[in-house]
Amino acid sequence: MKGAHIKATGISHTYRRGATKALDGIDLEIQPGEAIALIGRSGCGKSTLLHILSGLSQASEGTVYVDGALVTGPSPSRVMMFQAPSLYPWMTVEQNVAVGLKFNGRMREAKTRVPEMLELVELGSYAKRNVQDLSGGQQQRVALARSLVLNPQILFLDEPLSALDAFTRHALQRDIRRIAAEMGITLVLVTHDINEAVMMADRALVMKANPGRFSAEVAIPIEGDRAPSSHEFAIAKAALVEAYEGAAGLTMAETAAPDRLTSATDPAPARVRAIK
Amino acid sequence: MTRSTQLAMEPPAPPADAPEEEGVQAAPSASGRNRHLAAMAESFLYALAGMALLLVLWWLGGRLVESNPRMFAFADFAPGPTFARLFEMLGSGEAAEMTAPSLYRVGFGLAWAVAVGVPMGILIGWFGPVGKLTNIPFQFLRMISPLSWMPIAVMAFTTWDGAIVFLIGIAAVWPVLFSTAAGLKRVDPSWFKVARNLGARPWHMLFTIILPAISQDILTGVRLALGVAWIVLVPAEYLGVTSGLGYSINDARDTLEYDRLAATVVIIGIIGFGLDFLCQRAIARLSWHRED
Ligand SMILES: Nc1ncnc2c1ncn2[C@@H]1O[C@H](COP(=O)(O)OP(=O)(O)OP(=O)(O)O)[C@@H](O)[C@H]1O
Numbered sequence: 321m322k323g324a325h326i327k328a329t330g331i332s333h334t335y336r337r338g339a340t341k342a343l344d345g346i347d348l349e350i351q352p353g354e355a356i357a358l359i360g361r362s363g364c365g366k367s368t369l370l371h372i373l374s375g376l377s378q379a380s381e382g383t384v385y386v387d388g389a390l391v392t393g394p395s396p397s398r399v400m401m402f403q404a405p406s407l408y409p410w411m412t413v414e415q416n417v418a419v420g421l422k423f424n425g426r427m428r429e430a431k432t433r434v435p436e437m438l439e440l441v442e443l444g445s446y447a448k449r450n451v452q453d454l455s456g457g458q459q460q461r462v463a464l465a466r467s468l469v470l471n472p473q474i475l476f477l478d479e480p481l482s483a484l485d486a487f488t489r490h491a492l493q494r495d496i497r498r499i500a501a502e503m504g505i506t507l508v509l510v511t512h513d514i515n516e517a518v519m520m521a522d523r524a525l526v527m528k529a530n531p532g533r534f535s536a537e538v539a540i541p542i543e544g545d546r547a548p549s550s551h552e553f554a555i556a557k558a559a560l561v562e563a564y565e566g567a568a569g570l571t572m573a574e575t576a577a578p579d580r581l582t583s584a585t586d587p588a589p590a591r592v593r594a595i596k
Numbered sequence: 597m598t599r600s601t602q603l604a605m606e607p608p609a610p611p612a613d614a615p616e617e618e619g620v621q622a623a624p625s626a627s628g629r630n631r632h633l634a635a636m637a638e639s640f641l642y643a644l645a646g647m648a649l650l651l652v653l654w655w656l657g658g659r660l661v662e663s664n665p666r667m668f669a670f671a672d673f674a675p676g677p678t679f680a681r682l683f684e685m686l687g688s689g690e691a692a693e694m695t696a697p698s699l700y701r702v703g704f705g706l707a708w709a710v711a712v713g714v715p716m717g718i719l720i721g722w723f724g725p726v727g728k729l730t731n732i733p734f735q736f737l738r739m740i741s742p743l744s745w746m747p748i749a750v751m752a753f754t755t756w757d758g759a760i761v762f763l764i765g766i767a768a769v770w771p772v773l774f775s776t777a778a779g780l781k782r783v784d785p786s787w788f789k790v791a792r793n794l795g796a797r798p799w800h801m802l803f804t805i806i807l808p809a810i811s812q813d814i815l816t817g818v819r820l821a822l823g824v825a826w827i828v829l830v831p832a833e834y835l836g837v838t839s840g841l842g843y844s845i846n847d848a849r850d851t852l853e854y855d856r857l858a859a860t861v862v863i864i865g866i867i868g869f870g871l872d873f874l875c876q877r878a879i880a881r882l883s884w885h886r887e888d
């Protein structure tokens with residue numbers, strides 16, 4: 321397994337213009353190849369934490385180690401994807417995918433590597449197209465190919481699917497999880513969609529705001545393909561909803577304990593571990 | 597939709613084979629192309645009618661001048677004598693002869709403006725403190741008429757050509773500089789974040805991201821600069837030099853050849869219009885921006 325191990329200790333962050341701490345004393349360990357979801361309400365510090373883990377920002381306090389090495393800046397081996405695909409509109413699909421190779425003086429590999437990546441994200445026939453001619457979902461697939469072209473060890477996803485329609489989103493959730501598993505990539509996903517967390521992660525960390533902290537951890541041990549209609553899915557989701565409600569201090573109307581769950585000898589609480 | 601309802605929403609179960617987003621660009625239909633052609637023909641007709649109107653006004657003005665005994669000497673300003681002289685000048689090569697030095701001066705002035713304005717604009721747009729430091733001084737310098745530098749230019753440069761190129765350059769640098777800086781400030785910051793993440797070095801950032809991203813802003817600045825340069829050119833050529841369009845106008849006035857003077861004015865208009873048109877086409881061709 322080539323995915324990286326991440327260990328963050330005592331991460332606190334205060335923005336220069338921010339009144340309060342955006343993050344306060346976060347400790348986090350992620351195993352190689354694991355898929356983690358950071359979930360919580362808007363403003364609880366998910367993006368801030370992701371930027372710090374990736375090295376794109378520096379925390380006011382605390383340290384991040386990836387495979388034992390201190391993180392001091394961004395690296396092509398830890399790639400972040402955002403809500404917007406942020407493709408370069410003056411380039412074709414294949415030029416966008418190859419841009420990482422170009423920055424690292426590896427354009428010689430482009431001939432084989434770029435088509436390989438485009439096949440992986442199922443856009444093989446779009447190589448010569450301008451990215452502006454693609455749909456939102458296709459653009460996010462190109463962004464995924466661009467992120468993977470340098471064989472990263474970690475993929476950080478900051479709600480990259482939240483602007484897509486339900487079908488497209490579902491297809492990409494499955495594909496990203498599959499690709500990450502195949503390539504042994506450690507996945508750190510930020511979302512406020514509980515279904516997405518259950519769909520993609522092995523473990524979800526629920527955050528609460530002011531200051532940003534973890535409030536609970538939910539294991540999502542579902543083997544193989546994940547179908548939202550399956551029983552396991554419903555159980556994991558119920559557990560996550562409960563943890564989420566606890567963190568946010570609110571109740572979500574229609575997800576509150578559906579009848580079919582009560583028959584399952586109430587396994588949900590066992591999976592939730594409160595933090596602090 | 598509130599966040600909590602969004603969270604609670606269950607996406608519909610996808611079909612066994614999730615639908616793939618299909619190609620989005622439909623080929624332009626025949627009727628669409630026809631409509632496009634019709635629109636082009638219409639705007640061409642309007643342009644033609646507008647120019648005809650201008651000619652009529654000019655011709656009327658000519659008739660008025662001609663019929664007024666006190667202004668009779670200026671009758672050669674009318675379209676008839678002007679166009680007769682213009683064709684003569686085109687045939688004899690005189691038109692090309694007086695245009696070439698002017699184009700050369702404008703070309704060099706613009707080249708200097710781009711060489712100084714683009715890097716300076718990028719510095720201003722990229723480094724916040726540089727922008728804040730230079731903002732007021734540049735706004736101040738920008739408002740000084742380029743022609744007021746004329747005495748200084750004449751003293752500072754050994755040749756008249758040098759002085760004129762300097763005047764054009766100093767007039768043309770501001771649109772290029774401000775347009776470049778403003779373009780860079782508008783660039784989506786996530787493009788830089790992605791590049792940084794993927795290991796871009798400073799020169800990658802400059803040549804692979806910044807310059808393509810702001811190419812349209814730079815070209816728009818150049819187009820504005822060309823307009824300014826073309827305006828400054830004629831008065832700048834009023835002094836010293838013995839070639840160029842500005843000189844020809846002055847010379848024609850001194851020799852009372854008003855048909856030559858008017859023909860030169862027409863040449864200035866045609867070339868200025870042509871250069872601007874070329875700029876506009878270049879922008880449209882090089883642009884990656886989509887109209888729709
Ligand atoms: N550049 C900034 N300057 C000052 N404060 C900031 C800045 N960016 C974020 N914050 C604050 O830090 C806190 C955490 O922000 P962050 O963007 O990490 O939240 P988030 O969990 O990603 O929210 P969302 O789900 O809406 O993306 C918020 O209270 C926010 O107001």
Ligand SMILES: [Mg+2]
Binds near residue numbers: 366368
């Ligand atoms: Mg965020």
